[in-house]
Amino acid sequence: MSSDDLVIVANRLPVESARDENGNRIWRRSPGGLVSALEPVMKGANASWIGWNGSYQDPGSEPLPPIPETADDRDYSIYEVPLSRGEVELYYDGFSNSALWPLYHDAIVTPTYHRHQFDSYRKINMRFAEAAAEHASPGSVVWVQDYQLQLVPAMLRSLRPDLKIGFFLHIPFPAPDLFMQLPWRREIVLGLLGADVVGFQTAGGARNFLDVTERLLGLPSVGNKVEVPGPHGARRTCLVDAFGISVDSIGLAAKANSPEIEDRVEQIRADLGNPKTILLGVDRLDYTKGIDVRLRAYTELLHEGKLDPNETVLVQVATPSRENVDEYQRIRDDVEMIVSRTNGDLGQIGAPAIYYMRNSLPIEELIALYKAADIMLVTPLRDGMNLVSKEYVVSRTDDEGALVLSEFTGAANDLPQSWLVNPYDADGVKSGIIAAAHAPLEERKRRMRTMRSHVMHNDVQKWARDFLGVLKRQESNAGEAEDQQHSSEGETANASTSTTTDKAK
Numbered sequence: 001m002s003s004d005d006l007v008i009v010a011n012r013l014p015v016e017s018a019r020d021e022n023g024n025r026i027w028r029r030s031p032g033g034l035v036s037a038l039e040p041v042m043k044g045a046n047a048s049w050i051g052w053n054g055s056y057q058d059p060g061s062e063p064l065p066p067i068p069e070t071a072d073d074r075d076y077s078i079y080e081v082p083l084s085r086g087e088v089e090l091y092y093d094g095f096s097n098s099a100l101w102p103l104y105h106d107a108i109v110t111p112t113y114h115r116h117q118f119d120s121y122r123k124i125n126m127r128f129a130e131a132a133a134e135h136a137s138p139g140s141v142v143w144v145q146d147y148q149l150q151l152v153p154a155m156l157r158s159l160r161p162d163l164k165i166g167f168f169l170h171i172p173f174p175a176p177d178l179f180m181q182l183p184w185r186r187e188i189v190l191g192l193l194g195a196d197v198v199g200f201q202t203a204g205g206a207r208n209f210l211d212v213t214e215r216l217l218g219l220p221s222v223g224n225k226v227e228v229p230g231p232h233g234a235r236r237t238c239l240v241d242a243f244g245i246s247v248d249s250i251g252l253a254a255k256a257n258s259p260e261i262e263d264r265v266e267q268i269r270a271d272l273g274n275p276k277t278i279l280l281g282v283d284r285l286d287y288t289k290g291i292d293v294r295l296r297a298y299t300e301l302l303h304e305g306k307l308d309p310n311e312t313v314l315v316q317v318a319t320p321s322r323e324n325v326d327e328y329q330r331i332r333d334d335v336e337m338i339v340s341r342t343n344g345d346l347g348q349i350g351a352p353a354i355y356y357m358r359n360s361l362p363i364e365e366l367i368a369l370y371k372a373a374d375i376m377l378v379t380p381l382r383d384g385m386n387l388v389s390k391e392y393v394v395s396r397t398d399d400e401g402a403l404v405l406s407e408f409t410g411a412a413n414d415l416p417q418s419w420l421v422n423p424y425d426a427d428g429v430k431s432g433i434i435a436a437a438h439a440p441l442e443e444r445k446r447r448m449r450t451m452r453s454h455v456m457h458n459d460v461q462k463w464a465r466d467f468l469g470v471l472k473r474q475e476s477n478a479g480e481a482e483d484q485q486h487s488s489e490g491e492t493a494n495a496s497t498s499t500t501t502d503k504a505k
């Protein structure tokens with residue numbers, strides 16, 4: 001067993017199993033925002049990552065090759081948490097992605113709540129907490145990630161009261177009235193309060209969490225701190241704050257400046273027929289991302305003659321995501337319907353109006369697309385941060401390009417020089433696109449320079465340093481060891497407070 005000073009606990013490992021062109025099993029880097037965000041932080045640290053490898057581990061299933069101890073640019077340990085197909089269906093596709101994900105994204109689609117799914121969520125959270133308890137060295141820092149693992153902080157504290165425990169939520173924390181729908185709302189809040197520091201993407205998310213803590217548990221905050229009562233009159237402090245995530249700015253900008261990428265940009269523009277204006281969308285294929293919103297806006301602009309189909313193309317790259325969840329099949333159908341209608345109506349031989357790719361691309365190819373794109377369209381209905389917008393900005397080392405960005409992303413706080421749009425207002429989205437397309441070059445450059453400078457100075461390494469710095473400075477809660485071992489008693493004590501508070505409201 002190894003001991004580590006920094007332990008990341010996340011649903012997914014930074015690697016996943018795949019097959020190469022010869023059909024052999026290989027391990028490759030996992031897609032998605034979390035891995036992009038955390039990998040730079042792990043490099044060079046005495047660190048480990050605990051998570052699921054993305055494959056079902058059922059009795060009789062094909063054994064996977066061991067994950068290499070170290071690979072290329074990885075110098076941290078990996079510990080796998082096994083999950084069976086049934087567990088993934090209940091804990092991940094079920095409670096995490098059919099209840100929590102839609103609820104936390106403003107209930108864009110109706111969340112579904114099932115007791116057996118939550119039971120599985122609780123059981124799997126305990127499995128992650130036990131793995132962290134096993135691999136963390138005494139007194140080390142454990143950083144738990146995201147909505148799939150909100151019960152882990154309190155569970156881990158009860159197993160290992162000596163640890164410094166941080167939690168970061170990558171997605172929005174919803175308005176209190178919405179959160180109150182959740183049948184297991186108290187258990188979730190108590191789970192999070194097990195951490196020494198709970199981080200959110202935005203100040204609004206942190207405020208929402210402090211509000212529900214007061215409403216549900218009757219625990220007021222002083223500034224950004226909540227005193228959490230233990231069973232025998234003991235108290236510990238939980239600090240709640242905003243830490244907006246970012247990207248590996250220096251690494252991305254260095255790639256963007258490479259001659260290979262410059263060549264690829266030229267080739268992409270040529271392959272697209274050297275149009276006057278290239279619009280680009282890059283997302284996971286998720287109903288929160290507003291892919292349909294931007295495709296509709298673009299199509300209407302073409303039909304209205306405000307964009308010329310002979311001079312404009314839109315490229316949409318969408319990575320398949322959560323395909324076992326019905327709503328994801330629905331958004332895929334919607335998007336593909338719009339693409340085929342628009343191309344049917346407006347495309348010509350060799351010149352479709354929309355280039356649609358449903359796949360995951362290497363980061364170098366994404367950067368080349370970012371650099372080729374005159375207008376980047378980021379139109380989520382709700383998004384915790386949105387890394388794509390920041391990747392676009394740091395890739396534009398030429399200061400050209402324009403960003404059309406939804407107000408309902410965390411990134412909108414950091415990138416106010418973008419063309420901000422309300423994705424629920426179709427005409428507003430269209431006006432934003434037209435304004436970005438017609439803005440004088442000098443104005444575009446001025447806006448891009450300011451945004452690029454902001455993201456270059458506020459990168460993912462700074463995000464991690466800020467969070468871990470606050471966590472390490474947070475007064476030690478380790479003295480609560482004994483009390484926390486009786487955390488279930490503590491929950492009972494809190495439960496009576498909260499019931500009173502609930503009734504009082």
Ligand code: ADQ
Pocket residue numbers: 031032033034036037170171245282283284317318319359360361362363366383384385386387388389391
């Ligand atoms: P996501 O919802 O996955 O992340 P986002 O922040 O945009 O959203 O990150 C997506 C990542 O996947 C980016 O790094 C992007 O480059 C990559 N990606 C997207 N499409 C791709 C494609 N076709 N091929 C290859 N890579 C692709 C969650 C939250 C966000 C939050 C992040 C990080 O929902 O709000 O910003 O975590 O906290």
